[in-house]
Amino acid sequence: MIKDKKTYLQIHPDDNVLVALQDLPQGTVIVWNNSSFALLEHVAAKHKFTIHPLSKDDEIYMYGVLVGKVNFDLETGSLISTLNLRHAADDFKLSKRNTSWNKPDVSVFKDRTFNGFHRSNGTVGTANYWVVIPLVFCENRNVLTLKTAFEEKLGYKIKANDYSSEVDELIRLYHSGADVSQIIAQDLSASVGQTSDHRLFANVDGIKFLNHEMGCGGTRMDSDALCGLLAGYVTHPNVAGATILSLGCQHAQASILQAEIAKRDPLFDKPLYIFEQQKEGTEKELMQKAVKSTFAGMMEANRYTRKPASLDKLCIGLECGGSDGFSGISANPALGYLSDMLVTLGGSVILAEFPELCGVEQELSDRCVDEATADKFMELMRVYNAKAEADGSGFYMNPSPGNIRDGLITDAIKSAGAAKKGGTSPVTAVIDYPELANKPGLNLLCTPGNDVESTTAEVGAGANIVLFTTGLGTPTGNPITPVVKLSTNTKTFEKMSDIIDLNCGTIIEGDESIEEAAHRILDYVIQVASGEVTPKAVLLGQDDFIPWRRGVSL
Structure with a gap:
């Protein structure tokens, strides 16, 4: 177990900013590379600060990739914000295949099974x-x-969706002569x-x-x-x-x-x-x-009844929504490790949300198993972004106010962290909406970044479990596929425990490694796939379903 309680982090050796893992007051002394400096202003948890002076138009790197350029000169220890940083990402082109990867140890899961519903075409459902x-x-x-x-x-x-008893109580208060302030102050206990x-x-x-x-x-x-x-x-x-x-x-x-x-x-x-x-x-x-x-x-x-099935019958959709500055260093990398585990076991995973792959196109295209697959991915990215820009909403406009407030300043920062869900395995297929993902391995599915549209599409492509990371909290679910919600931080997990299933804030706090978290998550997935555990979104009847209009939706 990791016990090193770090207060700031360099995500990749090539990065020239650090991430605050907790609130760091102005004047906090940062010790870095055999030198030290003081923060020039308060840096909230999840936000970034500079580790050396930068001149106007200098590049900022996170996750080892270009994520923006500074708008004016910055001193060491400066907070990175929307005022001083603008979106920038490297261009991409067809280059050599880079499909080598280190398969994780899956011996613990090699003989594990889940109890699912077997269909005549060989697929297995996690629900019926x-x-x-x-x-x-x-x-x-x-x-x-x-x-x-x-x-x-x-x-x-x-029953959780029935608040009629609460309305009955308010009607009783109204008839008893209660005024508006008494109505507002009334304590109503919602049903479980x-x-x-x-x-x-x-x-x-x-x-x-x-x-x-x-x-x-x-x-x-x-x-x-x-x-x-x-x-x-x-x-x-x-x-x-x-x-x-x-x-x-x-x-x-x-x-x-x-x-x-x-x-x-x-x-x-x-x-x-x-x-x-x-x-x-x-x-x-x-x-x-x-x-x-x-x-x-x-x-x-x-x-139909549940019967044992090997884990290669799992097709996991990878999703994120309400992302924050911890998404790319806790929950998303944990899903990335789990993705590599499932691919090693012969299963399949779906990475979608193409606007949130902006800036990592080169890495993903290089990981495609052949040039035709890489060309398809790059063409879909270019056409989608061009259509968005033509309508005045390029990928650079993807981060929401909540994303920005919690440290995702540019689309490239958001994308670099979001792509971590896809792990390191080769890309076996690139799928255009609404095609079927029917190849084992890592599948890239062209969808918007919109949580519900993307989740809807992943399930339509065949995902029989969806793993959904969130830093700010979201209730998103799906009518037919269990959606498991994973918090990137403990605060959100504890605050919104009625809609979030698992906590990955343990990684930020140093109590669990990414590998340990991935093992814990896969154990949970097997229980959900077997019908032994019901995710919160299913308990609440969160049956979100929004087809994608192929016009611009980010």
Whole structure:
């Protein structure tokens, strides 16, 4: 166990700034490279400061890569901020392959298994869901009507989402003559996250109702991509079957969906019920058919039971959101080590969020297994960034106010830390949205940095577990794939324990190494994949689902 309680850190030997691991007051003496200097101002934890004088336009390096240029002369011990640093990143080009890497020791996990749902195409689910999906936003109300009809009756209603008892208490206070200040001051105890007390179908984890605002009225490219994404969910190993509601006249036709399903699974044999309202006639006729078929499908889904599967059947989506200055030195590197472990075991991982790979393109393209794969990655990055810049929102505008407040000053700083989730293994495939990730190893998936859009896409590409790091805290989940939340720091973990599953602040505090954290996380993943542990996002019914409009979304 690491016990060295450092107060500042150089992430890479080539870096010319240090990261504060705790609040450092103005005047704090920093001892570095056989010399010492005092901080010129207060440096909050997660922020960076200079270790030697810099002149205007000098380059700043973190993680061993260019992350920005200074706007004016800086003295030693200066705080790095948005005032004195602007985004800058090195260009990239096709060069020699660099696919050598040191495989981690996975002997502890070599014979481990998880209990999953085996599908006829050889994939294994970490859960067993039935999904109800609209092909177009016109059917959203009908989908919600089915949700009202099924969810509570089958035992899947999330009690944590019911605050009616709190409203009852406020009504009682109102009738008793309470004023506004008394209402605001009233202590209301919220219910604990849990599902209903009984399930009719014991082997079905839930029935999920997906809504979206697409399918017509936009570009044909977006409606076709929507069909591809929905096909990814229908064919997903965590899904036993699906009910599809179509209006009939929309761009996203049922025939396109069926073609996308066949593309992903040529021998597709799951129950699939497609109902078109303009063919069925009255809404009642449509809904009664959908109700009967969905119930029958749930009966079929209930026949699946969990059975042992090797860890190479895991496909882990790597995600981050609400990132902070510790993301790139605690939770993200821990996921990187876990990624290398899973790849060594024959599994697959998906690294997405292309705007958050800005500045590390050269390293990732060099790690691609062949030049064609590298060319595809670089072309997707260039086209995406050019489209963003044409619309006035280049990758340099990616960091959010929360990111900046917590030390991620430029997109290149944010990206260099975010890329650590991908570990060091070769890139076996580059996938454009909404394609399927069906190769073992590290897959790069083109998605926005938007948390929910990217998570939605990773699951559509086949991720049967998503590991999501956060420094500021986020409730993001997914309807069909367990999303495990990992905090980069202990403060956020303790403050938001209702939505975060694991703490990686132990790495910052020196109580755990990155390798030890990765082992702990993989142990947890196996429990989640086996249905033995339920992540917080699932307990809370955090069923976020947002398809990506291929217009600019960062």
